[in-house]
Amino acid sequence: MSDINPMAESEPIEPTDASGMLAKNWWAILIRGIAALAFGLCAFVLPGATLVSLMVFFAAYAAVDGVFSIVAAVRAARLGEQWATLVFDGLISLTAAAILVIWPDISIQALIVLLATWAIMTGLLEIGAAFRLKTEHGRVWLGLAGVASVLFGVALIVAPFVGALVVTWWLGVYAAVFGLTMVSLAITLKGRLSHQPAA
Structure with a gap:
């Protein structure tokens, strides 16, 4: 009589849930x-950044963040794993970046509303x-990443009339x-x- 546990043979080598999907896209x-x-780092090195500089920095970051969220979503979809949240997260970041590119003369108040909305939505998803x-x-x-995003968005809503310099510092800390x-x-x-066991 064999001592091999048949259940051990049937355990998946790599999980196909959210944990496995994120692990593969680390x-x-x-x-x-x-x-x-x-x-x-840019926000701290250039604390006196103008509103235009702030928009350029954030648009570049949001675009990179959005692109890699979409890339991770495509890889997850090919593996038959959950991908909708990553797509939604990526689209939010890409939309925020596009708004700043299309609307370069955005006011500081409008920028704060955009930043707050982006931070809260992405934070809730995280x-x-x-x-x-x-x-x-x-x-x-x-x-913690999600909580930091939500808190940053709430802070912007609570103090919507802070200047570009303060927003730059807040963005740097966040x-x-x-x-x-x-x-x-x-x-x-x-x-x-x-640490996943080899097949």
Whole structure:
């Protein structure tokens, strides 16, 4: 009589849920984190940035963030995994970037409304995704990124008439926190993926 547990043979090598999908796309999350850190660094290095400079920085970051969200979604779709949230997240960022490119003479108040809307919507998506992520795959990091986004958006709504310099500083702090959580999430996911047993 064999001592081999038949259930062990039937366990999937790689999960096909949200945790598995994110683990396979850890590199895209890492690039999003690095882009956020670079954006935050620019905000601190150039604290006296004009409104135009602020828009250029944010549009570039939102475009990079959106593109890599879409890339991750396409890869997930090809593998038959969940992709709708990533597409929605990417489209929000790309839309925000497009608005700034199409409307270059946007006022500081309109920019703050745009930033607040973008931050809250993406933050809520990240928090929702965190609940679908396994704890060992970095649920805390994704949740913290979502909370940071929502808090940043709420702060902009509470103080809608702050100047461009203050918004630049706030963006720098937010981008630094968001970037660190994304990099930490990517490292955690890569570690979980490398620990998957070989077929």
